[in-house]
Amino acid sequence: MRRDLRLSDLPPLIAAKESGDEVLICFVVDPRLEKSSGPRRLSFLFDSLRDLDDQLSGRLLVVRGRPDEEIPRLARAIDATSVHVSEDYSPFGRRRDAAVADALGDTPLAAAGSPYLVSPGRITKPDGDPYKVFTPYFTQWRAHGWRKPASSPVPDADVVDPSSITRSGRISVPAAPTELSLAAGERAATQRWRAFVDDDLSGYDSDRDRPDLDVTSRMSAHLKFGNIHPRTMAADLGRSKGAQAYLRELAFRDFYADVLYHWPRSAWHNWNAQFDDIELDSDEAAYQRFDAWKEGRTGFALVDAGMRQLAQTGFMHNRVRMLTASFLVKDLHLPWWWGAQWFLEQLIDGDMASNQHGWQWAAGTGTDAAPYFRVFNPDTQASRFDPDSTYITRWVPEYGTDDYPEPMVDHQAERAEALRRFREI
Ligand SMILES: Cc1cc2nc3c(=O)[nH]c(=O)nc-3n(C[C@H](O)[C@H](O)[C@H](O)COP(=O)(O)OP(=O)(O)OC[C@H]3O[C@@H](n4cnc5c(N)ncnc54)[C@H](O)[C@@H]3O)c2cc1C
Structure with a gap:
């Protein structure tokens, strides 16, 4: 199992059952992903594994290590005829699976579904x-x-009991590093x-x-x-x-x-290379503006509400993701990948494809991009999409009081500055 933590509607499970009498269901906790996933996504992963293990009456095998070492080791231990997975299309997933297939040698690694x-x-x-x-x-x-x-139903009797495997390397499902606002699992x-x-x-x-x-x-x-x-x-x-x-x-x-x-390179580079030469800020003051954005104290209420929802819960509404991303790029003139990295650290749903391309859309550098000259106005967005300020006051309780900061920039001036930088290239 990888990004398919469920038992229903799971093609590789059907394929596995068709190719052998018994199926060992396992998940490899890869330390490389543990490092890069952020505590919320790890919590969601571990909670999903616990749900799966419950559904399997404790027969989910969880091990820790590199998949290209652990999977071949387990395949040998149970004399597996084949290994079945849902296909992973991400750049990292493709490299990892090629390494696993290689290390499995004659035992086929079959991908079904995505x-x-x-x-x-x-x-x-x-x-x-x-x-x-x-x-x-x-x-x-x-x-x-x-x-x-x-x-894809699996009768318990067809699932290999991991405790019957000697030196299985089994670990308990790790404890969730943080509590989530969203229940995980199938x-x-x-x-x-x-x-x-x-x-x-x-x-x-x-x-x-x-x-x-x-x-x-x-x-x-x-x-x-x-x-x-x-x-x-x-x-x-x-x-x-x-x-x-x-x-x-x-x-x-x-x-x-x-x-x-x-375009795997588009994970961290402009999809449209025409924008590679745009002037971006990265000096000390830029980092200070970045901190104000992350902490939700820009003085633009809808931006701040979104950034605080993100920091407190690991979620942000789509409309507000678009606005906060646009604000970082076009009002603060910072690189979109700074913002994308912060989102990935915080989001429970953080995903390379949707996040990086959501960011590139907002920055105007991606496919289908918002035309570069369209700059979201934070105040107009707030009055259109949060007309009674309900969302704003939920996340920014001091909004409207003296404690709330003044706008950190002049939106009209920064809009003009963004357009100037675009015109230069
Ligand atoms: C800057 C930015 C970053 C984003 N980062 C992510 C991310 O890391 N992970 C992620 O799943 N989505 C991301 N999105 C897309 C979107 O914001 C979220 O999918 C959505 O807010 C999730 O809430 P929901 O499930 O209630 O959405 P709903 O409105 O209920 O949408 C249903 C489903 O459709 C898909 N979806 C909706 N909008 C989009 C979209 N614009 N692009 C791709 N899929 C979409 C999601 O899977 C979502 O669960 C990002 C958007 C932007 C603008």
């Missing part, structure tokens, strides 16, 4: 090139379609999804941009860790406007995974 409705690389333009713009990708994506959810994901479909899906198209209403699905971390497959969710989406608006967001998730798959 975390997406349509896997990266599947949809191309007629000439075989990848799409660079979302709308035509989306048209093709819908036409391509996807399978129905897969049925059962929590199913519950949340059902509640969203019943309560908020029908109004999703009109309300999704309103951080004050708190009506989006909060499925992003569940999707990130594969607590549920988007196919299972899509099967519940009818033709209503709300459902179709939701499907479009799932398509964005697939699109950005596709973009990162074709």
